[in-house]
Amino acid sequence: MFRSIIFSLITVLLLVNSLNAQERKSPEERLKILKAKLNLTEEQTVQIGKIVAKSKDEMKKLRDEGSADKTKAKSILQEADKEIEKILDEKQKVEYKKLKDENKDQIKEKYKNKK
Numbered sequence: 001m002f003r004s005i006i007f008s009l010i011t012v013l014l015l016v017n018s019l020n021a022q023e024r025k026s027p028e029e030r031l032k033i034l035k036a037k038l039n040l041t042e043e044q045t046v047q048i049g050k051i052v053a054k055s056k057d058e059m060k061k062l063r064d065e066g067s068a069d070k071t072k073a074k075s076i077l078q079e080a081d082k083e084i085e086k087i088l089d090e091k092q093k094v095e096y097k098k099l100k101d102e103n104k105d106q107i108k109e110k111y112k113n114k115k
Contacts, residue, residue, distance in 0.1 A: 027052050037099060038092045047087050055080035
């Protein structure tokens with residue numbers, strides 16, 4: 001369950017990490033990468049930026065409260081993901097799914113290497 005939360009968080013935060021990246025990118029950097037990969041319009045970029053900021057704030061609030069409610073965290077992330085997908089056209093949705101799958105694979109590999 002913890003791993004699925006991590007996968008969702010990365011998706012919502014729009015992680016499009018390269019295998020060579022050693023440091024985490026800011027949400028703004030991730031959004032910039034996503035804009036390029038999905039060919040987002042300016043309007044889509046603004047809308048997705050707002051969704052990311054909202055989910056980031058909700059997750060921060062959850063952490064600040066000392067809450068370990070994984071169900072709530074997962075819910076926040078899934079809701080943000082659904083909102084993002086509503087903004088994308090069909091072609092972008094296909095590419096977005098590919099990016100999410102790549103991120104999941106990278107995380108799995110990262111955890112495999114830590115063991």
